[in-house]
Amino acid sequence: MRILKFGGTSVGSESAIRQVLKLITEKQKEDRIQVVVSAFGGVTNTLEEMVSDASAGRDEYRKQLKKVEQRHVDMVRTLIGVQGQSSVLTELKVLFNELEDVLHGVSLTHELTGRTHDFVLGFGERLSAFVLSAALQEQGIDAEYVDARSIIKTNADFGNARVLTTETTQNIREYFENRDTVGVVTGFIASTETGETTTLGRGGSDYTASLIGAALDADAIEIWTDVEGIMTADPRKVERHLPIQKLSYEEAMELSHFGAEVIYPPTVYPAMSASIPIYIKNTFKPESPGTVINREPADISTNVKGISSIDEVTLITLKGSGMIGVSGFAARIFSVLADAGVNIIMITQASSEHTVCFAVMPRQAPQAIQSLKTNFSFELKEGMIDEIKEESNCSIVAAVGEGMKHTPGISGRLFRALGRNGINVRAIAQGSSERNISVVVKKKDLSKTLNTIHDAFFLSKIKSVNLFLVGVGLIGNKVLELFEKQAELLFKEHNIAFNLCGIANSRYYKIEQKGMPFTGWPERLEEDGKPMDLQTFLDEAGELNLPNSLFIDCTASSEVADFYPEVMRANFSVVTANKKANSGTLHHYQALQELALKHNVMYLYETNVGAGLPVVKTLKEQVLAGDKITKIEGVLSGTLSYIFNTYDGETPFSEVVRTALEKGFTEPDPREDLNGRDVARKLLILCREAGIEVEMSDLTVENLVPESAREADSVEDFFEKLSDFDDEFKKRYDKAASNGHRLCYIASYEDGEATVSLEEIDDEHPFSGLSGSDNIIAFHTQHYRDTPLVVKGPGAGAEVTAGGILADILRISNVPAFSNEVV
Numbered sequence: 001m002r003i004l005k006f007g008g009t010s011v012g013s014e015s016a017i018r019q020v021l022k023l024i025t026e027k028q029k030e031d032r033i034q035v036v037v038s039a040f041g042g043v044t045n046t047l048e049e050m051v052s053d054a055s056a057g058r059d060e061y062r063k064q065l066k067k068v069e070q071r072h073v074d075m076v077r078t079l080i081g082v083q084g085q086s087s088v089l090t091e092l093k094v095l096f097n098e099l100e101d102v103l104h105g106v107s108l109t110h111e112l113t114g115r116t117h118d119f120v121l122g123f124g125e126r127l128s129a130f131v132l133s134a135a136l137q138e139q140g141i142d143a144e145y146v147d148a149r150s151i152i153k154t155n156a157d158f159g160n161a162r163v164l165t166t167e168t169t170q171n172i173r174e175y176f177e178n179r180d181t182v183g184v185v186t187g188f189i190a191s192t193e194t195g196e197t198t199t200l201g202r203g204g205s206d207y208t209a210s211l212i213g214a215a216l217d218a219d220a221i222e223i224w225t226d227v228e229g230i231m232t233a234d235p236r237k238v239e240r241h242l243p244i245q246k247l248s249y250e251e252a253m254e255l256s257h258f259g260a261e262v263i264y265p266p267t268v269y270p271a272m273s274a275s276i277p278i279y280i281k282n283t284f285k286p287e288s289p290g291t292v293i294n295r296e297p298a299d300i301s302t303n304v305k306g307i308s309s310i311d312e313v314t315l316i317t318l319k320g321s322g323m324i325g326v327s328g329f330a331a332r333i334f335s336v337l338a339d340a341g342v343n344i345i346m347i348t349q350a351s352s353e354h355t356v357c358f359a360v361m362p363r364q365a366p367q368a369i370q371s372l373k374t375n376f377s378f379e380l381k382e383g384m385i386d387e388i389k390e391e392s393n394c395s396i397v398a399a400v401g402e403g404m405k406h407t408p409g410i411s412g413r414l415f416r417a418l419g420r421n422g423i424n425v426r427a428i429a430q431g432s433s434e435r436n437i438s439v440v441v442k443k444k445d446l447s448k449t450l451n452t453i454h455d456a457f458f459l460s461k462i463k464s465v466n467l468f469l470v471g472v473g474l475i476g477n478k479v480l481e482l483f484e485k486q487a488e489l490l491f492k493e494h495n496i497a498f499n500l501c502g503i504a505n506s507r508y509y510k511i512e513q514k515g516m517p518f519t520g521w522p523e524r525l526e527e528d529g530k531p532m533d534l535q536t537f538l539d540e541a542g543e544l545n546l547p548n549s550l551f552i553d554c555t556a557s558s559e560v561a562d563f564y565p566e567v568m569r570a571n572f573s574v575v576t577a578n579k580k581a582n583s584g585t586l587h588h589y590q591a592l593q594e595l596a597l598k599h600n601v602m603y604l605y606e607t608n609v610g611a612g613l614p615v616v617k618t619l620k621e622q623v624l625a626g627d628k629i630t631k632i633e634g635v636l637s638g639t640l641s642y643i644f645n646t647y648d649g650e651t652p653f654s655e656v657v658r659t660a661l662e663k664g665f666t667e668p669d670p671r672e673d674l675n676g677r678d679v680a681r682k683l684l685i686l687c688r689e690a691g692i693e694v695e696m697s698d699l700t701v702e703n704l705v706p707e708s709a710r711e712a713d714s715v716e717d718f719f720e721k722l723s724d725f726d727d728e729f730k731k732r733y734d735k736a737a738s739n740g741h742r743l744c745y746i747a748s749y750e751d752g753e754a755t756v757s758l759e760e761i762d763d764e765h766p767f768s769g770l771s772g773s774d775n776i777i778a779f780h781t782q783h784y785r786d787t788p789l790v791v792k793g794p795g796a797g798a799e800v801t802a803g804g805i806l807a808d809i810l811r812i813s814n815v816p817a818f819s820n821e822v823v
């Protein structure tokens, strides 16, 4: 025997009902079945409105009544042949007359008791079960309308009645014994012992099915709905939700208690006590597996099964030394609240016993506070309780799973993920069953919390990383190109979904929660971007409340660099190619490192020195390993390296510089390369990474830009002025060549001396073998005493730089090859 329950959406339209008829026809060929049905989609809500209008003396209910009646009549006309229609329509008319009379009575007396309310609401199921049973008969199935009020008995708590289980079980057994019809039972409704209609709470039809299934010792209870089973999180809040295939009864109860709406919480008990599996299936996709809830041992490979939330709670905290060591204090608090009818959703007590904190539904908070204040007035007056604090606009998010108790480190993972995403946790509780970890957060953080926890547990399969890129010039564009090329592979092989959620250049920005294409920029910005303003950009990006958000700076702008503190405070990790932030004042450099630590974000800037070459990373690792840097020497400019590796005294010097620009080696303004500032910035950053405290003013820098070209109005103007000095550069080249030397722009630090200058080197010099845009960096250290640690290779250009930026992004995103960190 199987019990099939169809929810409102499964009987919401003609096509849905036809699908239900088909399912029932197939199922009853295989096994005995009983059917439980909800009201047609939306009807219970309409009945609710009608009865409230009637009780307020508003006549609108009449129009609504006509509409509801017409909907049922139309359904009969489409589902049942002409010959069978009239008797069914007559029966319907009787029901609607009865409903009209009751509503009329309510509108006259302006009085609405719980009793009448339940009676009115019960019409939805009485009508739908009746129509469905007639439609089944029309299909030749021996179906029978069953009014649950004659078998399910409850107390008289109208609106949320408690089932009298012994009597109900006996009634069900007696009723269905010796019947081989397909019963079509009204869900949701029941009656008192004196026969008055009661209801089992919203969603109560699931419960009806479970009661019948348990009493008849069914083989299965099937809940047919419009979704493919229970999801790992509410699909409206977590876009990357996944279906859950298996749950234990306990897990299902925990999830439904914490707001997962797919199954009505009390449903699980009867099925669980009779060990009957509950299947949640999609009426419109019967072939998909859905969810099964049963007693099978927990699948501990997926230690967290689902995340759910109670979206709005109020947190109440009692604080005071008077509670320490006083036995019975907690009991008193809870009995005061119980007497006031306040339902406690979650409790935590600090082990110092200094505070007791609990969550209640907001509508019960005033009552809770008032009764606590009254009952503890003495303790408040004597200072034993300092205060009773109320914090509204909070949410509870619960991670649920049987496997959590077998696996250490679950809460670590959860809180680490929350911490990394800057979510402040107000209170924590873990049920001693270890099946549930609940956190209270501010309501504004709800969506981010759900998504963060969800990603941390389920998207270890798929993780989303949300990118906010500022600067779409040469480098920014190349980064996007690389994403376009690599995103699919990174998703397939590393389960990371990169979303471009924000993009900006100096003029426009665009933000899109769902992500944007990687191609077509910056033209798209011109088309529909908004005027750029860093603070607005950050505010809008922050409002999306996305986990794993990265701010990527591909500008050369000081304004953007100065803005990183704000970015970090908003809990974005930062990846930058821009050297301005780390080469400003030492104080700013140090402040950024501290801010990143404080806000639990990552700050990576490998491309600041040597573009994609592993320079910063190598140095950082040496320092962490306890090595001490004694000397740094290198060619740190791709542009200057290229220029002096290529210049042969024949091609004019200014033309070689132009080629360097065209090859993408130079800064946006090539004067920054020629004047030594770009190299100086890099040397400064290396020194700081090595723990040496230097300011830019401590460096001696040789400027290669002739005086008169320094103040040129534009880059073009500069090139023109530079060409006037082609001969001077030739002279300098010829002088070196006549000595058998070549020119090399070298940066060095030793014994407190930091210099950047153009030097003549001979063939023996270790830097003499450079070609193209090669950089070379030699670290002389205590560990590398005799021969320095050397990093060498192309140190400028769009590809290598974009590659370096991507590597930083991947490091933050926890691609296993890079690190074991959980974002």
Ligand SMILES: NC(=O)C1=CN([C@@H]2O[C@H](COP(=O)(O)OP(=O)(O)OC[C@H]3O[C@@H](n4cnc5c(N)ncnc54)[C@H](O)[C@@H]3O)[C@@H](O)[C@H]2O)C=CC1
Binding pocket: 470, 471, 472, 473, 474, 475, 476, 504, 505, 506, 507, 532, 554, 555, 556, 557, 559, 560, 577, 578, 579, 607, 608, 611, 638, 664, 665, 666, 667, 668, 795, 796, 797, 798, 801
């Ligand atoms: N070319 C190379 O080999 C390497 C370059 N870098 C660095 O990469 C960065 C970018 O260089 P390029 O792409 O060549 O520059 P670019 O001039 O081609 O592009 C800069 C972009 O930044 C935007 N921008 C400028 N100020 C802005 C502001 N205040 N707000 C928003 N956007 C702003 C511009 O609109 C443009 O889209 C520079 O910091 C450079 O030092 C780092 C390593 C190697």
Ligand SMILES: N[C@@H](CC=O)C(=O)O
Binding pocket: 607, 608, 609, 610, 611, 636, 637, 638, 639, 640, 665, 666, 667, 673, 678, 795, 796, 797
């Ligand atoms: N302009 C720079 C680019 C890398 O930082 C250089 O030439 O090295």
Ligand code: NA
Binding pocket: 606, 607, 608, 609, 610, 611, 612, 613, 614, 615, 616, 804
């Ligand atoms: Na680098």
